[in-house]
Amino acid sequence: MPANQINPLLNLFPLVIIFAIFYFMIIKPQRIREKQHQKMLSELSKNDEVVTTGGIHGVITNVKEKTVTLKIDDNVKIELEKSCIAYVKKKNA
Numbered sequence: 001m002p003a004n005q006i007n008p009l010l011n012l013f014p015l016v017i018i019f020a021i022f023y024f025m026i027i028k029p030q031r032i033r034e035k036q037h038q039k040m041l042s043e044l045s046k047n048d049e050v051v052t053t054g055g056i057h058g059v060i061t062n063v064k065e066k067t068v069t070l071k072i073d074d075n076v077k078i079e080l081e082k083s084c085i086a087y088v089k090k091k092n093a
Contacts, residue, residue, distance in 0.1 A: 041082045044068060047092040052084045 044050070048060045050070070058070030061077060069079050 049090040
């Protein structure tokens with residue numbers, strides 16, 4: 001191998017560094033947030049005050065396997081997929 005040629009494996013080094021930065025700054029934090037969201041959804045219970053991804057505030061009146069029923073006003077209840085719950089405002093026991 002002549003002295004002025006660079007090893008072809010060294011050409012891949014910048015790509016590996018870029019992928020590592022991309023993984024630790026974007027992919028890994030997103031996976032952590034997804035796990036936290038799934039944990040929050042599995043712990044939903046009756047009387048929790050929640051906010052949906054659409055911005056609807058309500059109180060959970062019933063929890064099923066894949067859906068929840070929200071009371072959003074007097075005599076107004078809606079049934080939503082659990083995945084539509086953005087976050088829990090108050091956890092009531």
